[in-house]
Amino acid sequence: MGSRREARNLPKILKDKAMKREKNQREKLWEEAGGHCIYCGHPVTLQSMEIDHIDPLCLGGENSFENKICSCPACNAAKGGSPLEDFLLENMGKSKRKRFSNRVNHLAAQNKMSWAKAFRLDPYTYEHFDEDFDDDDAPVRSLHFNGEFSIEFR
Numbered sequence: 381m382g383s384r385r386e387a388r389n390l391p392k393i394l395k396d397k398a399m400k401r402e403k404n405q406r407e408k409l410w411e412e413a414g415g416h417c418i419y420c421g422h423p424v425t426l427q428s429m430e431i432d433h434i435d436p437l438c439l440g441g442e443n444s445f446e447n448k449i450c451s452c453p454a455c456n457a458a459k460g461g462s463p464l465e466d467f468l469l470e471n472m473g474k475s476k477r478k479r480f481s482n483r484v485n486h487l488a489a490q491n492k493m494s495w496a497k498a499f500r501l502d503p504y505t506y507e508h509f510d511e512d513f514d515d516d517d518a519p520v521r522s523l524h525f526n527g528e529f530s531i532e533f534r
C-alpha cells in the first residue's frame with residue numbers, strides 16, 4: 381500500500397517483472413517453434429536459442445511478439461540485418477526453403493504458431509503446403525504418363 385519501502389524497491393520490482401515477462405516470451409517463442417530453429421530446423425534449447433526479429437529492427441521491424449521467432453545462433457548471425465527474403469534466397473537452397481516453408485505451415489496447422497506469423501515468415505507458403513510433411517514417413521509418390529497424368533500415392 382504505497383509504503384516508502386515499496387517505493388524504494390519499485391525499480392527492482394519492475395526489473396523482476398520485466399525479466400519474468402522476457403522469460404515467458406522466450407519460452408513461448410521456443411514452444412511456438414517446437415524447440416527448433418525456424419530457419420534450419422536444428423533443435424535448440426531454451427538456453428541456446430536466440431530471438432530473431434523476422435523484419436529486422438534496423439529496417440523498421442517492430443519489437444513485438446509477432447515479429448520475433450526462435451532461431452539458432454548460426455542462422456540469427458547469418459540473417460543479421462538482412463530482409464528475410466534475402467536471407468532465405470542467399471543462405472538456403474530450394475529444398476531447404478521448401479523444408480522451412482513446410483515447418484512454418486506445420487506449426488501453424490498445429491496451432492502452435494499464429495497464421496499471421498506463418499504468413500509473415502513465408503507469404504507464399506500456401507502455394508506449396510505439403511499436408512503430409514513428415515520427414516520419416518512421407519508417402520512415396522510417382523507420376524505416370526499414359527495418355528493422361530495420374531498420381532499414385534503409396
Ligand SMILES: [Zn+2]
Pocket residue numbers: 417418419420421422451452453454455456
Ligand atoms: Zn538455424
